[in-house]
Amino acid sequence: MHTWNDATSLWLIEMDHKRTIDHDRRKLEWLKPLLGHKRLADIDRFVIADIGKLKAEQASPATANRYLALIRAIMRRAVFEWEWLAKPPKVRLYKEPSRRVRWLTPDQVRTLLDELLPHQRDACLFALATGLRHSNVTGLRWEQVDFRRKTAWLYADQTKNNEDLHVSLNDTALDVLKRRQGKHAEYVFTYRNRPIKRFTTRAWYKALERAQITNFRWHDLRHTWASWLVQEGVPLYSLQEMGGWKTAIMVRRYAHLSPSVNLENARKIDAVLNKMPDDL
Incomplete structure (x- = not known):
C-alpha cells in the first residue's frame, strides 16, 4: 500500500x-x-x-x-493521476475573513523612510513608486531596466499571474535606480555587495517600531501604492494593468477609496435629467 x-x-x-x-x-x-x-x-x-x-x-x-x-x-x-486511491477524503477549509487593505498616509511614509537604513530606504521607496511585490524588488536585475524608455519588465516566471509585466518608471523610481547604479554589476538592490533576499529583517521591524507604525507588512507597501493611485483618480482598470492583476476581483477592494471620482461620474446623470421637461 x-x-x-x-x-x-x-x-x-x-x-x-x-x-x-x-x-x-x-x-x-x-x-x-x-x-x-x-x-x-x-x-x-x-x-x-x-x-x-x-x-x-x-x-x-x-x-x-x-x-x-x-x-x-x-x-x-x-x-x-496515480490511481492509488478510490476516492479522495473530504477536506474542509476554515472560513477566512476578507483580505485587508492596510496602507499608510504620506506623512507616515516620510516618518518610516527617515528611520530606515539607506539600502532599505531605497527599496521601500522603489516599492511605493512601482507597486512591485517583495520578490520582484529583491530579484530585480539591471538587464530588466531600460533608462531610455523609462521602463522595467518582469518575466512571466517572476509574476504571480505568470505573464510578462511592463513597469513604467516614474521620476521617483528612476531616482532610486540612479542612486543604485554602480553598486553591483547584476542586481539592483544589494547590501555589502550581495543581493538582498529579504527586507523584512530586524532592522525593518525596529524602524516600524520607531516610526510608531503597527500591523504593517512589506506587502502593504503595494497596498499603499494602489490606494494612493485610486485616491488620485486612477481608474481601476488602469490600476489592474499597472499592478499585473489577472482579474478585477483583487482590484475592486480599492474602489471605496475613490469617492470623489465616483461622485464626479454620478453627477453626469444631473446633466441628462436637467435636459428633461420641467413638468416631469
Whole structure:
C-alpha cells in the first residue's frame, strides 16, 4: 500500500516546475512527523481535520488552510493521476475573513523612510513608486531596466499571474535606480555587495517600531501604492494593468477609496435629467 511519504516524494518530482515548490517543501517537512508512514487509505477527513486544528492553533486559520489545501491537492492527485486511491477524503477549509487593505498616509511614509537604513530606504521607496511585490524588488536585475524608455519588465516566471509585466518608471523610481547604479554589476538592490533576499529583517521591524507604525507588512507597501493611485483618480482598470492583476476581483477592494471620482461620474446623470421637461 502507498504511504504519505510515497505521495509526497512523487509530488515533489512532478511539481518541481512550480514557482512555489519551496513553500510546498517547507509545509511537507512540518507535515512529515504527523503523517509520515501513514497509508494513504488511513488518511481520512478526521485525521486531516486534526492537522488543520493543530496548525490553526499554532498560527492562524488562514495559515492552516494553506496546509490543508496542499494535503487535498496531493490526495486528489493520488486518486485521479496515480490511481492509488478510490476516492479522495473530504477536506474542509476554515472560513477566512476578507483580505485587508492596510496602507499608510504620506506623512507616515516620510516618518518610516527617515528611520530606515539607506539600502532599505531605497527599496521601500522603489516599492511605493512601482507597486512591485517583495520578490520582484529583491530579484530585480539591471538587464530588466531600460533608462531610455523609462521602463522595467518582469518575466512571466517572476509574476504571480505568470505573464510578462511592463513597469513604467516614474521620476521617483528612476531616482532610486540612479542612486543604485554602480553598486553591483547584476542586481539592483544589494547590501555589502550581495543581493538582498529579504527586507523584512530586524532592522525593518525596529524602524516600524520607531516610526510608531503597527500591523504593517512589506506587502502593504503595494497596498499603499494602489490606494494612493485610486485616491488620485486612477481608474481601476488602469490600476489592474499597472499592478499585473489577472482579474478585477483583487482590484475592486480599492474602489471605496475613490469617492470623489465616483461622485464626479454620478453627477453626469444631473446633466441628462436637467435636459428633461420641467413638468416631469
